[in-house]
Amino acid sequence: MNTQTKTDLPHKAAIEVAGVNKWYGAFQVLKGIDLTVNKGERIVICGPSGSGKSTLIRCMNRLEVHQEGSIIVNGIELTNQLKRIDRVRSDVGMVFQHFNLFPHLTVLENCTVAQRWVRKLPKKQATEIAMKYLERVHIPEKADKYPGQLSGGQQQRVAIARALCMNPSIMLFDEPTSALDPEMVKEVLDTMISLAADGMTMVCVTHEMNFAREVASEVVFMDGGQIIERNKPDILFSAPTHERTRRFLGKLLH
Numbered sequence: 448m449n450t451q452t453k454t455d456l457p458h459k460a461a462i463e464v465a466g467v468n469k470w471y472g473a474f475q476v477l478k479g480i481d482l483t484v485n486k487g488e489r490i491v492i493c494g495p496s497g498s499g500k501s502t503l504i505r506c507m508n509r510l511e512v513h514q515e516g517s518i519i520v521n522g523i524e525l526t527n528q529l530k531r532i533d534r535v536r537s538d539v540g541m542v543f544q545h546f547n548l549f550p551h552l553t554v555l556e557n558c559t560v561a562q563r564w565v566r567k568l569p570k571k572q573a574t575e576i577a578m579k580y581l582e583r584v585h586i587p588e589k590a591d592k593y594p595g596q597l598s599g600g601q602q603q604r605v606a607i608a609r610a611l612c613m614n615p616s617i618m619l620f621d622e623p624t625s626a627l628d629p630e631m632v633k634e635v636l637d638t639m640i641s642l643a644a645d646g647m648t649m650v651c652v653t654h655e656m657n658f659a660r661e662v663a664s665e666v667v668f669m670d671g672g673q674i675i676e677r678n679k680p681d682i683l684f685s686a687p688t689h690e691r692t693r694r695f696l697g698k699l700l701h
């Protein structure tokens with residue numbers, strides 16, 4: 448039985464979220480979310496603490512499970528019946544606020560472990576790919592170090608390299624700079640900017656509004672589990688439609 452629901456049309460959309468509701472117990476965290484992310488788009492999600500941004504992005508690779516509505520990633524619907532969630536996950540790289548590197552593995556091993564176990568690549572090939580992406584994030588010389596020997600910014604760049612090693616077509620970023628000291632934020636944002644320049648489809652939860660201005664094709668504002676508005680950054684920042692967006696951006700931009 449084919450347990451993967453495919454859309455009939457060739458999908459221009461990388462991610463299609465439609466009518467998604469989610470509850471934590473009695474608390475409804477996502478309320479009727481509709482969000483389409485087309486291939487090559489870079490969506491920045493912003494909004495107040497607790498508005499459901501992380502939950503939404505985590506639903507996009509099924510780290511969290513939605514209860515109603517549908518989420519389709521590259522034509523595959525995320526459901527309980529989906530047997531090969533690892534296939535979806537390897538196509539959707541995720542970078543977290545707190546890096547989530549394996550502390551007992553070297554940088555190189557962090558970048559090869561999933562390639563070997565999920566992609567089943569031989570060690571030599573996995574190592575070549577890992578070194579290519581460590582060069583891409585400008586830290587090949589750290590390959591034999593352990594995460595604890597690196598700065599926060601370097602660890603986050605390893606996390607990005609590790610995700611890229613799986614050859615994802617989509618990258619999800621959940622507040623990738625908010626655990627970093629200010630002087631390290633730029634090196635991580637520069638890496639993300641260079642990925643965007645290469646045409647990577649990206650969904651980023653971040654409060655870095657300069658990044659949003661420079662990189663986002665569209666900015667989504669969430670509040671109270673809902674998408675309040677979505678627009679191109681210059682329009683959303685200069686002329687938000689909703690009072691709630693105005694209030695939030697007013698605090699953030701001034």
Ligand SMILES: Nc1ncnc2c1ncn2[C@@H]1O[C@H](COP(=O)(O)OP(=O)(O)OP(=O)(O)O)[C@@H](O)[C@H]1O
Pocket residue numbers: 471476494495496497498499500501502503
């Ligand atoms: N596992 C969980 N169980 C119960 N409630 C949760 C859980 N995870 C998140 N929540 C609640 O859901 C709401 C939304 O959380 P979420 O982390 O998605 O918000 P956010 O917009 O990303 O916030 P922040 O910017 O502070 O990270 C919050 O009220 C949070 O306390």
